Amino acid sequence: MTLAIKTGTAPADEISEGLPEGWTLTTLRDACEINPPKASKDSLPADDPVTFVPMPAVDADEGAITAPQTRRFFEVRKGYTSFRENDVIMAKITPCMENGKAAIARNLTNGIGFGSTEFHVLRSTGVALPEFVYHYIRQESYRRAAEAEMTGSVGQKRVPQTFLETTELPLAPLPEQIRIVRSLTELLTTLKASRDKLNRVPVTLKRFRQAVLSAACSGRLTEDWRESHEDDEPVASLRQRIGTERMRAWECVQSAKHRKRRYPEPVPLDEAELPDIPEVWTWVSADEVCSQITDGEHIQPRYKSAGLPMITATHVRDGFVEFKDVELISEEDFRKCLERCAPAKDDILIVSVGATTGRAAIVPECPPFAMVRSVLMLRPLLEPKFLLRWIQSRWCQTWISQASGASAQPHFYIHDNKRMPVPLPPTSEQIEIVRRVDALFALADTIEGHVSVATFRADKLTQSILAKAFRGGLVPTEAELARREGRNYEPASVLLERFLAERASEAKNSSAPRRKIRKANGKGGS
16 A cells, blocks of 8 residues: 555545555554653652653664663753653654654653654554554655655754644554564564675775775785786886986976976985885885975965866865866966966875865866865876875875874875875886776775665665555455454454544543533532
């Protein structure tokens, strides 16, 4: 059965035709007491502890109260939502409701709980198990229907109580409800265990990638490769060739700008506690193996509705540059920015300010772009992707973090970047390291993709199981079992009628004494 919200456009018996045998259609108003009165002030001594549940204490994924607090009864009785053991609490405000924040109140201190005023409370009247109601409102279809009925301003929209009162609930016979709840508990527990395992895979893959980078940048990944490539260019010759290229690049820049400045010798590396590397490698500073290390424009141009792109630190992702939602600047400002820094294909970009300091990317083949001061640019004279992988390694990230300072706003300056240690293998080994790392990362990406698909399917399966349960397809119906076992059973309609009759009788009895008192008072005054 699909979710139906009572609107008055279709008779209830017409909607009920699709229900399983023995089921009936009722409303949450008849199945539950909605937002019942608070516990009276004499329910507990004022200083007695009670459970307190702020909104963050309800885990939307778990569907449970995972971080309850304890407060004294007198502190919370006024001004908070009250509930008791086995009540269902449900967030009514956006976005908590849409995210599925709901739970059954269990193990409450002294059997009483208080919480955020943004909770609705559903207290079973006895015709529906609390778990039955809880699983029903946890359906995505129900949350979408509730979202459509929200009232209030943007950001402060809430599900009105009238929506809950008129929500139509497909009601199964009580023994069948028990079997449905038991089956749902078993299936969803198994499914949750599978999802928990899937959720651990990304963490494992992150560790795997760091282990690969550690092995790559220490020489362990290509140890077998070096044994059969002993005749490659010695790293001393490579270092000398890079020095020549660095000087030539400097002279070209000076010639283009019609300047005559003295060639700057490379900044020496920071040699403190460097990790072990193969004997055929050497340590150099980043400045020694880059023809340019600079940052973006220091004077922020005004953004325009049309113009040329200027990236910020947010566009430097982990390994690539994201050009989505890039701001634009005028052509004149763009030319000025490029005079200081003109990123080109295979340059390395590093975030130099803020929480993502150290995040690095390689520039793809793309149209020219400018960048702001919070991004550093390195133009490498060694294999670009090898330098990127080194910067991404845990050791280098730790070094960058320490060089950036321990303040609330880390800042990785150009002079620190220049002295950053870089391991230098022979060129052919750099290429082999990049090839092996890329292959292993591609494998990790494939696994991550499979996990993402499996997680999506698990989420959909949860909702499919819930939908099947309320269509009567999860367990044998009570009517079917009764026929099979040759016995009678109580349909949900009979259970509901009996309850409604009892409630009407209780209401009549509770109001009778008051009528007699009023009548007696009337006689006495005449």
